[in-house]
Amino acid sequence: MAVTSKNIPAPDMRPVRRALLSVSDKTGLIDFARSLEKHGIEIISTGGTAKAIAAEGIKVRDVSDITGFPEIMDGRVKTLHPAVHGGLLAVRDDPEHAAAMEAHGIGGIDLVVINLYPFEEVREQGADYSTIVENIDIGGPAMIRAAAKNHAYVAIVTDPGDYAKVLAELDTHQGSLPYAFRQKLAAEAFARTSAYDTAIAKWFTRETSLAAPAWRAVIGKLHQEMRYGENPHQLAGLYLTGEKRPGVATATQLQGKQLSYNNINDTDAAFELVAEFDPARTAAVAIIKHANPCGVAEGETLKDAYLNALACDPVSAFGGIVALNRTLDAEAAEEIVKVFTEVIIAPDATEEAKAIVAAKKNLRLLVTGGLPDPREPGFAVKTVAGGFLMQTRDNGVIDDRHLKVVTKRAPTDKEMADLKFAFLVAKHVKSNAIVYVKDGSTVGIGAGQMSRVDSSRIAARKAEDAAEAAGISEPLTKGSVVASDAFFPFADGLISAIEAGATAVIQPGGSMRDEEVIAAADEHGIAMVFTGMRHFRH
Known part of the structure; x- marks a missing residue:
């Protein structure tokens, strides 16, 4: 009462x-x-x-x-x-x-x-x-x-x-x-x-290992009140949860104007993606626009990785976010500032790189002190009318134990390396996601389409546009491999990728029509690998 x-x-x-x-x-x-x-x-x-x-x-x-x-x-x-x-x-x-x-x-x-x-x-x-x-x-x-x-x-x-x-x-x-x-x-x-x-x-x-407690609350302390949210009529603020995960929320901003809601959202997506690549093994760069990658690449140096990532979709990279998995150096900084960029985020930056970026007063430079661990557990929250959905962070990472060759032809070592790279990137692309990769660089990305076939065609078209911009006679997808974040429900999506020039494909598998899709791959002489793990990102 x-x-x-x-x-x-x-x-x-x-x-x-x-x-x-x-x-x-x-x-x-x-x-x-x-x-x-x-x-x-x-x-x-x-x-x-x-x-x-x-x-x-x-x-x-x-x-x-x-x-x-x-x-x-x-x-x-x-x-x-x-x-x-x-x-x-x-x-x-x-x-x-x-x-x-x-x-x-x-x-x-x-x-x-x-x-x-x-x-x-x-x-x-x-x-x-x-x-x-x-x-x-x-x-x-x-x-x-x-x-x-x-x-x-x-x-x-x-x-x-x-x-x-x-x-x-x-x-x-x-x-x-x-x-x-x-x-x-x-x-x-x-x-x-x-x-x-x-x-x-x-x-x-x-x-106590409670997977779904009867009551759940989300907490945060106001860190930054923003001028507006995704659009000018929306109110917004950045709240800190206390999680010590290196990233945009815990980074130190060395220069540039205040980050916007969209800047923070996109920068988080970029840094989480680039953290998938071990800096001790390779330099890696991700360029993000509207929370989707428009170019990701590995390289001997950050400069090489950046230029290869940029070549994937130089048009979309304009006004994007650049994330690096190593300390930003002067060589990479000089290339990045040639293109209008909203934010650069890296574990650290050299004094020479800071000076180069400083010449662009509105360009934000963030340093995090480290990379987030892709395998670390955590939670993701999405509001719905009358409530919210909560799930564990997608910290799934495939290794060779998970990979199963299902076609008559196995991928070459080079194809396998690119396949694993492509699947890592697909994890961070909005579904339906299709990612073409060649020589450790994305060459075409299709994101967020209602049909997987449409994503495949968009990715191929972007690869054609990028080739034309670079003065290359044939599409960048020629001789590439392709990753899909979820299974191909029909063979048509696969056929579309083959027509674009893909020679090998990686996908989770698990469709009722897997045998039909495998048969189509065998018919065209391409290799196919199943991961057993799906990476939907809605």
């Missing part, structure tokens, strides 16, 4: 006479406490926070003086007491609440400053199970929620970054805080406890 309200109007201004400070992160604490003291505000505090304040000569009362009860059980129990929560939850203008406060000697608390035990930090540092559990705060969230619920009379601060705002309001309003400001602080407080509890739930879900 719902609790009914007495509809007592909230006062606009509330004077702050008494504040409770209990913080794990003591950043800015002393200066803040000293400013509260100058406003004549009584400070009560707990444990280490009280000691830190008192050590600076600031007058402070320990919370045990208020409760009449000492901290016990290693500090697990200290603020869970009616003298604290009564002071937080009392509706000051309700006669019954006021009488209860008087009868039990409960003083009102007007300002609460709390940040929680560092559960997230301890978890990320790889602490043992019991230490992580010990850093689950109980009293802190309870006080935050109590103060936030009673924001009609109490101001709640959960972020040291808000100290200056609180002091400015106190200065402006002669020691009082306005209702609208208390409302905003309450909203931030509930968001904080929600995120905190979600982090705990997420950790427990992983520890």
